[in-house]
Amino acid sequence: MSRNTLLAALLGLAFTGPALAAQADHVKVEHAWIRQLPGDLPAAGYADLVNEGDAPAVLRSASSPAFASAMLHQSSHEGGMNRMSMIDHLDIPAHGRVSLAPGGYHVMLMDPAKPLAVGQKVPLRFEFADGSTLEANFEVRAANAGG
Numbered sequence: 001m002s003r004n005t006l007l008a009a010l011l012g013l014a015f016t017g018p019a020l021a022a023q024a025d026h027v028k029v030e031h032a033w034i035r036q037l038p039g040d041l042p043a044a045g046y047a048d049l050v051n052e053g054d055a056p057a058v059l060r061s062a063s064s065p066a067f068a069s070a071m072l073h074q075s076s077h078e079g080g081m082n083r084m085s086m087i088d089h090l091d092i093p094a095h096g097r098v099s100l101a102p103g104g105y106h107v108m109l110m111d112p113a114k115p116l117a118v119g120q121k122v123p124l125r126f127e128f129a130d131g132s133t134l135e136a137n138f139e140v141r142a143a144n145a146g147g
């Protein structure tokens, strides 16, 4: 993180501080699940984010008490190579939806506090640009589970 990015993040927190407790009540999380991978491979969180509001929602980050690290990622397939890159925001259009799904957007989940068990529900929290947050339980599924 560059010095400027850090500064922007700190200022952003300062400005949105009073709104931090607000719930993102126009956005719903559906079909939330986590793909568990063997060994030390990171798990990935998938869900449909549905915006029922009249304004776009801008997802900025995700976190979970069950993982030391959660990052918004985008997978892409270019020239026969699978790539993943970090994204710093994800727009959910007004009255629209965005799917986090295998091969596309996902929440990369690293360093679990304890091993995941298939069927377990894991809380994830989404943070939006307006300072609102949204929590949902993600069900852990086996590595070979489909979308």
Ligand SMILES: [Cu+2]
Pocket: 073, 074, 084, 106, 107, 108
């Ligand atoms: Cu990833």
